[in-house]
Amino acid sequence: MRKTIFFLTLALAAGSVQAQVLPFLSKRGPQPPVVQGIDAERAEFAAQSGGTTVYYAPGNAVLTPQSRAVLTAQAAWIRRHPEVVVRIEGYGDTGDTRDHALAIGAKRAEEVRDYLVLMGVPMAQVSTTSWGGERSGLGRAVTILVR
Amino acid sequence: MKRLSLAILLMALGTAAEAQQPAPGATVVEIPPLTSPDSGTRGNEMLQIGWEATQLIASDLGQTSELMPLKPKREDYVSYPEVTAPSFGKWRPLGAKLLLTGFVQSRSDGRIAIGCYVYDVSKGTELARKGFVLPKSDWRRAAHKCSALAYTAVTGSPGMFDTRIAYVAESGIGDSKVRRVAFMDSDVANNKFLTTGNSIVLKPRLSPNASQLAYVSFDTGKPAIKLLDVESGKDRPLLPIDAINFAPRFSPDGSQIAFSMMLGPNSDIYVVGSGGGVPRRLTTSPAVDTDPSFSPDGSKIVFESDRSGSQQLYVMNADGSGQQRISFGPGAYASPEWSPDGQWIAFTSRNQYGRRIGIMKPDGTGETFLTNGPADDSPTWAASSRELMFARLVQGGRSMLYRVSVDGGQPQQVTIPQDGSDPDWSGAMD
Numbered sequence: 001m002r003k004t005i006f007f008l009t010l011a012l013a014a015g016s017v018q019a020q021v022l023p024f025l026s027k028r029g030p031q032p033p034v035v036q037g038i039d040a041e042r043a044e045f046a047a048q049s050g051g052t053t054v055y056y057a058p059g060n061a062v063l064t065p066q067s068r069a070v071l072t073a074q075a076a077w078i079r080r081h082p083e084v085v086v087r088i089e090g091y092g093d094t095g096d097t098r099d100h101a102l103a104i105g106a107k108r109a110e111e112v113r114d115y116l117v118l119m120g121v122p123m124a125q126v127s128t129t130s131w132g133g134e135r136s137g138l139g140r141a142v143t144i145l146v147r
Numbered sequence: 148m149k150r151l152s153l154a155i156l157l158m159a160l161g162t163a164a165e166a167q168q169p170a171p172g173a174t175v176v177e178i179p180p181l182t183s184p185d186s187g188t189r190g191n192e193m194l195q196i197g198w199e200a201t202q203l204i205a206s207d208l209g210q211t212s213e214l215m216p217l218k219p220k221r222e223d224y225v226s227y228p229e230v231t232a233p234s235f236g237k238w239r240p241l242g243a244k245l246l247l248t249g250f251v252q253s254r255s256d257g258r259i260a261i262g263c264y265v266y267d268v269s270k271g272t273e274l275a276r277k278g279f280v281l282p283k284s285d286w287r288r289a290a291h292k293c294s295a296l297a298y299t300a301v302t303g304s305p306g307m308f309d310t311r312i313a314y315v316a317e318s319g320i321g322d323s324k325v326r327r328v329a330f331m332d333s334d335v336a337n338n339k340f341l342t343t344g345n346s347i348v349l350k351p352r353l354s355p356n357a358s359q360l361a362y363v364s365f366d367t368g369k370p371a372i373k374l375l376d377v378e379s380g381k382d383r384p385l386l387p388i389d390a391i392n393f394a395p396r397f398s399p400d401g402s403q404i405a406f407s408m409m410l411g412p413n414s415d416i417y418v419v420g421s422g423g424g425v426p427r428r429l430t431t432s433p434a435v436d437t438d439p440s441f442s443p444d445g446s447k448i449v450f451e452s453d454r455s456g457s458q459q460l461y462v463m464n465a466d467g468s469g470q471q472r473i474s475f476g477p478g479a480y481a482s483p484e485w486s487p488d489g490q491w492i493a494f495t496s497r498n499q500y501g502r503r504i505g506i507m508k509p510d511g512t513g514e515t516f517l518t519n520g521p522a523d524d525s526p527t528w529a530a531s532s533r534e535l536m537f538a539r540l541v542q543g544g545r546s547m548l549y550r551v552s553v554d555g556g557q558p559q560q561v562t563i564p565q566d567g568s569d570p571d572w573s574g575a576m577d
Contacts, residue, residue, distance in 0.1 A: 059453075059457075061412065087368075095497065095502065095522075096497070097438075097458075097479075097481035097482050097495050097497065097502070097524055097525075098349060098350065098482075098524065098525070098569070099350070099393060099394040099407065099437045099438050099451075099481070099482070100435060100437060100438075100451065100453070100458055100479075100481055102349075102363075102370055102391075102393050102394075102437075103393075103407065103409070103414035103435040103437050104435060106370075106391045106409045106412075106414065107409075107412045107413075107414065107435065110409065110411055110412035111412055114411070114412065128369075128391075129368055129369035129370070129391065130369070130370060130391055130409075132370070134347050134349070134365075135322050136321060136322055
């Protein structure tokens, strides 16, 4: 059953790529807003894991009990989807200096990865990065489905 | 109504007078136009270069807090023999303590010779002289060196006029901000962009001779240091690995780069040869250790760490031994840079007063704040060790470059083609 869904998802994903590429299809005007492929998976991931984002108190990278609950659900979903790869993107805090914000962002992302791995997600499925204070959305770490 | 207009008039007068008013203790310098021994068309060409060089020298010295050039006037023209034998009686009544004379001469090989002389007007003695032979197009460099000659004669410190500044040029705001590594002369001439703006770039750091730049790029999706050749514009990753690495700094001899790297959730300080090699780990604390900066003799490194619970400054030997905390004030201390003369460490302080630039001695004493913030960061020293450049966030999230003297005074905004952040000021060029 799970395999069927997996292949179905793959087929859908392939379909969506074709729809964008083939010119005669795009001539038919705007496509109906059917969410499919990676977007559908992202929506399902967000819905079933109680959110993609965990938040931190200023200056630290300590996971709160709420964050752990979210990450436990994220881990369960990712374990059910061995075909996906996720990237954890960490952010620094408002007003922090550039390099410390980069380090804190990276640390927050690593704490999330460590917890997901602790919850049984294979290392190979998770990568991390840090935006420091260079992008909006400070004080958090986000789990993003890459594929 | 009348009183109001009078007040406005007085204010206007006040500002005009202030602009002419030297900073307390500033040495007044008279700079007659650089002359030329040449005649005819060639002589005119040399005189034109001389006049432009004179204005550049006045502009250089006018930006310092120690020297106050009188506005150069074409009619103050001196003859070629007067360059080396000035008639001091002519200059004394103008109130200048210092006289700077010079010449521009064409040479048979197509290059030019520029000579500069600095005199003490009241004593009638020569303080310094220097000559340069260089391509005609490089006259600005010679003019900067003449400025440095006068500056050093007064302060004893090396001049920062013939120096380079690397920074991040910014356009737009928020997440759509485009950032490029940029490079210019310290008087903002010859500004050029070294990266395309396709990815976020941070913290460019110049090698000691300003031929190379280390900077942080996000073009692989995670922050990592790249090394860029300024002349060719070619770049390569500093490390052949996947780990997040940032905060690069060259050692004073250019042979090594200190930086921070993430190993799991731990940011530590490492050094690696600037030509490659295996990184050597210098700190092992589980806290965030970052922002290393070498002392000018290369024997020590100042860095920041939050191992005590808040970010503070620490000094260690260049091999990682003898780590000692030097900052103890309220809030956080970050972004340290050791001064070229070794006497001071500049830093960013972050507390209830906002983010401000300050300096302290390498043993932690003598803490002084130079700016009022509230969003200043990334101080970098001038070669003179008497002035700093830093980045200030202003309204709307835009970032501007400012200069401030260690003697205090209001920070002055640096006029550059775009917004700017993360300045790095080179040492004097030979």
